[in-house]
Amino acid sequence: MAYEPLHHKYRPQTFGELVGQDAIATTLANALQQQRIAHAYLFCGPRGTGKTSSARILAKSLNCIRQDHPTPEPCGTCETCRSIANGSALDFIEIDAASNTGVDNIRELIERAQFAPVQCRYKVYVIDECHMLSTAAFNALLKTLEEPPSNVVFILATTDPQRVLPTIISRCQRFDYRRIPLEPMIGHLRAIASQEAIDINDEALRLVAQVSQGGLRDAQSLLDQLSLLEPPIEADAVWDLVGAVPEQDLLALVQAIVSDHGTAVLEQARKLMDRGREPLIVLQNLAGFYRDLLIAKTAGDRQDLVAITPPTWADMQTLAQDLDIALLLQGQQHLRSTEVQVKNTTQPRLWLEVSLLGLLPSTLISATTP
Numbered sequence: 001m002a003y004e005p006l007h008h009k010y011r012p013q014t015f016g017e018l019v020g021q022d023a024i025a026t027t028l029a030n031a032l033q034q035q036r037i038a039h040a041y042l043f044c045g046p047r048g049t050g051k052t053s054s055a056r057i058l059a060k061s062l063n064c065i066r067q068d069h070p071t072p073e074p075c076g077t078c079e080t081c082r083s084i085a086n087g088s089a090l091d092f093i094e095i096d097a098a099s100n101t102g103v104d105n106i107r108e109l110i111e112r113a114q115f116a117p118v119q120c121r122y123k124v125y126v127i128d129e130c131h132m133l134s135t136a137a138f139n140a141l142l143k144t145l146e147e148p149p150s151n152v153v154f155i156l157a158t159t160d161p162q163r164v165l166p167t168i169i170s171r172c173q174r175f176d177y178r179r180i181p182l183e184p185m186i187g188h189l190r191a192i193a194s195q196e197a198i199d200i201n202d203e204a205l206r207l208v209a210q211v212s213q214g215g216l217r218d219a220q221s222l223l224d225q226l227s228l229l230e231p232p233i234e235a236d237a238v239w240d241l242v243g244a245v246p247e248q249d250l251l252a253l254v255q256a257i258v259s260d261h262g263t264a265v266l267e268q269a270r271k272l273m274d275r276g277r278e279p280l281i282v283l284q285n286l287a288g289f290y291r292d293l294l295i296a297k298t299a300g301d302r303q304d305l306v307a308i309t310p311p312t313w314a315d316m317q318t319l320a321q322d323l324d325i326a327l328l329l330q331g332q333q334h335l336r337s338t339e340v341q342v343k344n345t346t347q348p349r350l351w352l353e354v355s356l357l358g359l360l361p362s363t364l365i366s367a368t369t370p
């Protein structure tokens with residue numbers, strides 16, 4: 001059988017299968033149940049959180065021919081459901097505004113919404129990244145939304161709702177997709193791994209979810225790539241694949257820094273670079289780690305605010321107890337100001353080492369004492 005990427009194969013087919021967006025799934029399913037169909041929907045949220053999947057589910061729900069009215073549970077197997085899923089349905093029009101920006105045929109397409117659907121109950125337009133539409137296209141859309149033709153549904157999706165005209169937003173039913181929380185994401189990935197017989201341990205799976213920062217598509221792509229490696233797949237493989245510094249290494253680095261141990265700091269930094277980590281990445285990951293340490297120090301019960309595995313989080317809380325908030329803040333400021341240097345130099349390794357030594361408490365304090 002032809003290879004199919006995981007994020008295609010495991011695309012949700014009903015609202016019940018949508019991962020981590022329970023409130024939205026319930027609202028849309030209830031609306032369909034009660035036949036309360038809006039003319040326009042606006043799906044906002046970060047990439048990979050289920051916006052376009054929801055648009056397809058909604059299109060199938062409106063048009064599935066197994067029922068003689070819209071249903072929250074499209075069959076997925078009738079001709080209409082299948083043609084929507086594979087993108088061949090005449091009445092299901094998907095436009096990617098990001099790659100078609102300013103092109104007048106978008107305007108034409110929108111204006112053609114006046115014509116009745118050919119095969120389906122509802123003609124469904126999905127305009128992805130709709131904030132990228134040209135002014136002409138936006139105006140055509142607005143005109144259509146002001147006097148919506150019957151049996152046409154617009155689904156606008158955007159990662160950047162701030163850039164959508166307020167006059168458009170006010171004519172849509174708006175749904176805000178959140179980043180998918182860690183636990184549902186892990187559960188979903190675990191189910192895929194077991195279905196696909198991918199031999200990956202729990203720590204690595206958790207890490208995949210964590211580094212994807214709530215984007216399911218990214219997590220699935222990562223799992224896809226990991227599945228090509230020699231099993232069993234462990235956390236180190238994930239760190240290597242994404243090119244980030246393992247959190248335990250960051251912890252060791254910070255421990256060396258706060259104990260004012262210059263040699264240990266340099267050794268730790270060399271070790272990371274010898275394993276192929278770019279100096280800039282080390283610096284940026286370290287800055288993020290300082291932020292997380294600040295949270296550990298000031299809001300220790302809010303593990304949900306950081307992307308850190310539970311064992312490391314426990315270590316960080318212990319470490320943070322003995323740290324001075326001022327030292328953490330100064331350190332972070334120092335990292336931010338040296339990032340530019342590391343970015344622009346021809347000798348990033350050298351500048352990374354200089355920056356790290358500048359974080360030692362003895363140097364930080366002498367730098368701020370007049």
Ligand SMILES: [Zn+2]
Pocket residue numbers: 063064065066074075076077078079080081082
């Ligand atoms: Zn169907």
